[in-house]
Amino acid sequence: MTEAETxxxxxxxLLANPRGYCAGVDRAVQTVEEALKLYGAPIYVRKQIVxxxxxxxxxxxxxxxxxxxxxxxxxxxTVIFSAHGVAPEVYEQARERSLxxxxxxxxxxTKVHHEARRFAAQDYDILLIGHEGHEEVIxxxxxxxxxxxxxDGPDSVDQVTVRDPEKVVWLSQTTLSVDETLxxxxxxxxxxxxxxxxxxxxxxxxxxxxxxxxxxxxxxxDVVIVVGSRNSSNSVRxxxxxxxxxxxxxxxxDFAHEIDDAWLTGARTVGVTSGAxxxxxxxxxxxxxxxxxxxxxxxEITTADERLTFSLPQELKRDMKAAVAARG
Ligand code: SF4
Numbered sequence: 001m002t003e004a005e006t007x008x009x010x011x012x013x014l015l016a017n018p019r020g021y022c023a024g025v026d027r028a029v030q031t032v033e034e035a036l037k038l039y040g041a042p043i044y045v046r047k048q049i050v051x052x053x054x055x056x057x058x059x060x061x062x063x064x065x066x067x068x069x070x071x072x073x074x075x076x077x078t079v080i081f082s083a084h085g086v087a088p089e090v091y092e093q094a095r096e097r098s099l100x101x102x103x104x105x106x107x108x109x110t111k112v113h114h115e116a117r118r119f120a121a122q123d124y125d126i127l128l129i130g131h132e133g134h135e136e137v138i139x140x141x142x143x144x145x146x147x148x149x150x151x152d153g154p155d156s157v158d159q160v161t162v163r164d165p166e167k168v169v170w171l172s173q174t175t176l177s178v179d180e181t182l183x184x185x186x187x188x189x190x191x192x193x194x195x196x197x198x199x200x201x202x203x204x205x206x207x208x209x210x211x212x213x214x215x216x217x218x219x220x221x222d223v224v225i226v227v228g229s230r231n232s233s234n235s236v237r238x239x240x241x242x243x244x245x246x247x248x249x250x251x252x253x254d255f256a257h258e259i260d261d262a263w264l265t266g267a268r269t270v271g272v273t274s275g276a277x278x279x280x281x282x283x284x285x286x287x288x289x290x291x292x293x294x295x296x297x298x299x300e301i302t303t304a305d306e307r308l309t310f311s312l313p314q315e316l317k318r319d320m321k322a323a324v325a326a327r328g
Contacts, residue, residue: 010268011267012295012299014220015272015283015298016216016300017302018302018306019210019280019283020274020275020276020279021278021279023309024204026309028083029050031102032062032064035078035080039319040063043065043079044066044072045080047081047084049064049080049104051235054279075099077100080104081103081105082104084105084109085105085140087141104313112174113139113143115199115202116147120147126148127148127171128148128149129171129181129185130151130173131176134233153180153184160188165193173203175233175276177237209306210234210238210275211241212304218245219245219246219247220271222248223248223264223267223271224239224242224273225271226242226252228254228277229275229277232277235276238252247271253286255285257289259290270290272286
């Protein structure tokens with residue numbers, strides 16, 4: 001249907017931009033795809049490569065096998081570590097099993113690992129703000145377990161104990177709510193006025209940009225639909241941010257068919273966005289479903305221009321080059 005033919009229903013969609021894939025997710029998914037091409041199936045992937053059902057199922061169909069731990073990978077096979085990062089002991093286990101390990105950890109997560117190691121080497125107490133049990137937090141904490149304690153949001157601040165209040169630093173998971181983290185830090189600083197901040201933001205550009213644009217559109221929205229999986233931290237945060245910023249309702253869906261028509265009853269403006277691990281085809285399917293229900297008028301609201309890309313892991317690039325050279 002052309003724009004001229006689109007019926008004017010008074011209903012509209014505000015489509016957030018930036019949304020969806022970030023540089024780290026793009027790199028991690030490409031890592032699995034290129035490894036499948038280079039080494040052939042199966043390729044083992046420790047944990048979900050990124051937290052998105054559709055991505056995981058698509059890669060499974062191409063020959064990726066997702067496992068929870070290295071011990072499920074046959075000796076000598078290829079294993080890829082997910083974008084969320086792993087503790088040093090996981091590399092060690094891979095060496096012991098003679099696995100060919102390819103590390104798809106996002107470089108922005110690796111940066112937080114480096115900070116953790118550096119401050120631990122200087123004997124700091126490190127307060128890691130993050131969600132208990134999240135893979136990224138487990139990986140980062142594993143860099144220096146004796147120095148790191150988890151702070152899971154503002155309500156956990158009272159449980160913090162440190163050895164020397166003059167030698168404490170906070171770091172964070174990359175996919176947190178920016179506003180909630182600021183609140184946690186403010187409360188920590190009330191208790192520990194000399195608390196140091198990370199050398200640069202740990203919450204990554206993709207997380208902040210996606211939250212920022214949702215804050216812009218949410219006050220105008222009767223409902224905000226976030227495309228993303230329930231175990232995706234940054235997707236779940238987008239629903240919370242939308243509600244905090246004034247959206248009257250917010251829902252997380254993996255797929256368009258999960259949209260309940262009751263959510264749209266009486267709505268004039270629907271906001272749409274997606275988490276950093278979501279391919280845009282899933283958003284397009286959501287837009288198509290909304291169009292069928294009278295929400296064909298889509299206005300894209302852009303608040304940032306993202307151009308960051310990351311190159312593939314060195315170990316994979318090296319083998320890709322060698323394969324090209326061998327073919328002559
Ligand atoms: S959300 Fe941020 S930290 Fe996570 S993979 Fe994407 S760019 Fe990296």
